[in-house]
Amino acid sequence: MNESQAIEALAALSHETRLRIVRHLVTRAEAGDSAGAIGEVVDAAPSKITFHVSALERAGLVSSERVSRQIVYRINFEQMGRVLNYVLTDCCANNATVMTCCGIKS
Amino acid sequence: MNESQAIEALAALSHETRLRIVRHLVTRAEAGDSAGAIGEVVDAAPSKITFHVSALERAGLVSSERVSRQIVYRINFEQMGRVLNYVLTDCCANNATVMTCCGIKS
DNA sequence: ATGATATTACAAGTATTGTTGAAATATGAA
DNA sequence: TTCATATTTCAACAATACTTGTAATATCAT
Numbered sequence: 001m002n003e004s005q006a007i008e009a010l011a012a013l014s015h016e017t018r019l020r021i022v023r024h025l026v027t028r029a030e031a032g033d034s035a036g037a038i039g040e041v042v043d044a045a046p047s048k049i050t051f052h053v054s055a056l057e058r059a060g061l062v063s064s065e066r067v068s069r070q071i072v073y074r075i076n077f078e079q080m081g082r083v084l085n086y087v088l089t090d091c092c093a094n095n096a097t098v099m100t101c102c103g104i105k106s
Numbered sequence: 107m108n109e110s111q112a113i114e115a116l117a118a119l120s121h122e123t124r125l126r127i128v129r130h131l132v133t134r135a136e137a138g139d140s141a142g143a144i145g146e147v148v149d150a151a152p153s154k155i156t157f158h159v160s161a162l163e164r165a166g167l168v169s170s171e172r173v174s175r176q177i178v179y180r181i182n183f184e185q186m187g188r189v190l191n192y193v194l195t196d197c198c199a200n201n202a203t204v205m206t207c208c209g210i211k212s
Numbered sequence: 213a214t215g216a217t218a219t220t221a222c223a224a225g226t227a228t229t230g231t232t233g234a235a236a237t238a239t240g241a242a
Numbered sequence: 243t244t245c246a247t248a249t250t251t252c253a254a255c256a257a258t259a260c261t262t263g264t265a266a267t268a269t270c271a272t
């Protein structure tokens with residue numbers, strides 16, 4: 001993960017609706033969820049879901065797969081971890097205080 | 107840390123100049139650095155530094171202290187850790203894959 | 213007080229991002 | 243093919259964020 005990828009991911013995460021989408025998709029894990037179902041959970045119109053979920057997908061935080069009439073979105077756990085690792089390592093130089101406050105032991 | 111604080115912090119981190127400022131202040135640690143010195147390192151005009159460093163300060167990621175004619179800025183390591191912890195815990199439910207990709211053992 | 217230095221505040225303009233509703237596309241069922 | 247459902251695309255608009263240069267403020271030294 002390079003700087004511009006990290007910036008895109010951080011920007012994608014810095015929005016209430018998108019954070020709600022992420023949280024919901026995390027609970028769905030491998031099952032994922034359709035745009036329509038996501039829209040009901042986060043209470044947003046279809047075009048809004050497309051807009052925000054596209055931002056998450058561009059950032060690599062979410063993947064999509066068409067399943068018949070629906071498009072199923074899934075969270076990309078690896079990418080979420082990479083973003084956190086980028087901030088921790090490339091920005092904070094694995095600072096001990098940051099790691100402790102982040103809840104990391106070693 | 108609540109959701110809106112996390113969103114503000116993530117937004118603050120999702121900008122090239124601000125990320126450069128953070129990286130620089132991390133290397134300076136407790137010593138911190140003045141606005142002018144930061145401006146030279148990240149190659150930005152004074153008003154630009156004020157604008158971006160203010161965003162970081164509003165997000166609690168940086169603190170400031172006047173020392174004679176200069177204002178010294180310091181990174182807030184605790185807050186950096188809290189943001190990462192928020193994403194890891196409140197958004198990713200401490201998912202094992204996320205933790206592994208983030209470089210966390212336990 | 214005056215002048216020099218460091219920083220911030222402001223205003224104007226530009227750019228980017230987000231919202232909304234309507235039209236277009238894709239898929240499956242009758 | 244025709245209809246219904248699911249999603250995307252688009253255009254117009256609103257709201258934020260960023261940049262730039264200039265003026266204002268704060269501090270220190272003379």
